[in-house]
Amino acid sequence: MSIIVANGTAEVESNLKNILEDVSKVSIEEKNIFKIGISGGSALKYFTNAVLAMRKDFSKWKIFFCDERVVPEDSEDSTYGTVKRGLLMKNIFKDEQFIKIKPDLNASEAAKEYIQQMEQYFKKGAVPEFDVLLLGMGPDGHICSLFPGHKLLDETSVWVAPIEDSPKPPPCRITLTLPVVNNARNCIFVATGEDKADIAKKVLIDKDEQLPAARVQPNSGNLYWIVEKAVTKYFD
Numbered sequence: 001m002s003i004i005v006a007n008g009t010a011e012v013e014s015n016l017k018n019i020l021e022d023v024s025k026v027s028i029e030e031k032n033i034f035k036i037g038i039s040g041g042s043a044l045k046y047f048t049n050a051v052l053a054m055r056k057d058f059s060k061w062k063i064f065f066c067d068e069r070v071v072p073e074d075s076e077d078s079t080y081g082t083v084k085r086g087l088l089m090k091n092i093f094k095d096e097q098f099i100k101i102k103p104d105l106n107a108s109e110a111a112k113e114y115i116q117q118m119e120q121y122f123k124k125g126a127v128p129e130f131d132v133l134l135l136g137m138g139p140d141g142h143i144c145s146l147f148p149g150h151k152l153l154d155e156t157s158v159w160v161a162p163i164e165d166s167p168k169p170p171p172c173r174i175t176l177t178l179p180v181v182n183n184a185r186n187c188i189f190v191a192t193g194e195d196k197a198d199i200a201k202k203v204l205i206d207k208d209e210q211l212p213a214a215r216v217q218p219n220s221g222n223l224y225w226i227v228e229k230a231v232t233k234y235f236d
């Protein structure tokens with residue numbers, strides 16, 4: 001595990017940019033495609049700024065969602081909608097580069113349909129291997145839409161699961177499951193702000209596996225934590 005301590009959010013973004021540039025180059029050289037899963041919330045803002053700072057050809061990128069809220073695309077809660085209102089409009093990516101949910105389905109149907117879309121990009125019968133999963137961590141230690149104490153944390157039978165009782169609104173979402181998260185070639189966390197200091201200590205120092213973020217332990221991939229200095233307040 002690499003913990004990168006950044007002085008402020010601009011440094012968080014530049015570290016993220018550097019890692020994304022390196023790993024996307026490797027994936028494209030090896031396979032002619034780069035498959036990344038992005039998270040919502042604060043991670044999305046850092047992803048957007050990192051991408052905007054890159055001057056490169058993004059045509060080989062395929063962008064999936066680590067989790068998505070089952071809401072209309074024009075809702076502020078829609079992660080795809082937020083991307084669309086930002087990066088797409090700036091002509092950085094084409095719409096067809098995004099593998100997005102069908103928001104008119106219910107959560108259970110949307111999760112099944114998302115798996116079908118993923119099957120076009122990953123080997124059927126094997127756990128999908130993302131090149132990168134960009135992860136955020138909620139103040140309760142949740143990742144994707146996998147919350148502490150929720151039964152979905154132990155879900156191993158599907159790649160993508162529905163959740164209809166998310167403790168954080170909106171309640172209906174779909175999420176990658178932990179076996180998929182831990183099969184990624186690179187998991188990159190970004191965590192900023194003093195309000196994440198307490199949970200970061202529990203995850204990174206105490207390694208409390210009740211917390212979803214502490215259960216991100218890639219099978220053979222790399223784990224990066226890019227944290228703002230304020231997040232490390234209780235590390236000593």
Ligand SMILES: O=C1O[C@H](COP(=O)(O)O)[C@@H](O)[C@H](O)[C@H]1O
Nearest residue numbers: 039040041042043136137138144
């Ligand atoms: O609801 C969600 O929250 C987490 C964490 O968000 P943050 O704003 O505290 O960083 C996010 O990673 C996840 O994708 C999102 O759906």
